[in-house]
Amino acid sequence: MIRDEIKAGLITAMKARDSEKTAALRLIQAAVRYRDIEERTESDATDDDKLVTEVLLKMAKQRRESIDMYEKGGRPELAAKEQSELDVISSFLPKQMSEEEAKTAIAGLIKESGASSIKEMGKVMGLIKERYATQMDMSKAGPMVKALLAQG
Template structure:
């Protein structure tokens, strides 16, 4: 389980006295714990999917922050965010390439009979169900629009 790997890596980083990595791993653990509290009382079928969802959101936030810091000339803050992003991405599954994503979109389009923009929700839903942990859904959304128009 990814959660156990994160805990083990936190201990390893603490023993190695790697302050930046330890801080990033603790941040990840805190976000996962927050999601656990949110999900209390709800049935969670796949713990890894929940952790991956948290990690994907954290990675997206870091990418946006890096862009804003670079635009604002705050390179030291951008560097800190890049360090956190590197640690977060270690625990994410390998992302699908653009070509693989577009091929998956075309397959789903043919299977569902999607033809126009009115079918975008159907295609996006199926894409997320099949490949949600391996995709940046924001980028995939643009490719689905392009494919359906």
């Protein structure tokens, strides 16, 4: 389980006295615990690895946005700190699909759903999120779906 890998990584980082990695892993654990608390109040239970992966994807997206803002704002030291956290977070994420694999999967879902116009984009996005949420960057999937539906 990803949760166990994170815990083992934290122990290793603490023993190695790697303060940056330790801090990043503690942030990850705190976010996962917070999500656990949210999950208790919801009625349907989510698979543990899926829950942790969702948290990691959200954290990675936040770090990428922060890096972009810090670089535009001329703060390379803060961007470097965010990048080191992103590296730690990314090490626990499942392998992401390449752009070509994503396009192939999206084309298959468009065909399966019978979507023919951009008005039906939501139907396709729902299928993508259901089947490929942990393997595909949703912020990149939207423009791909739009482009393929515009072609088709």
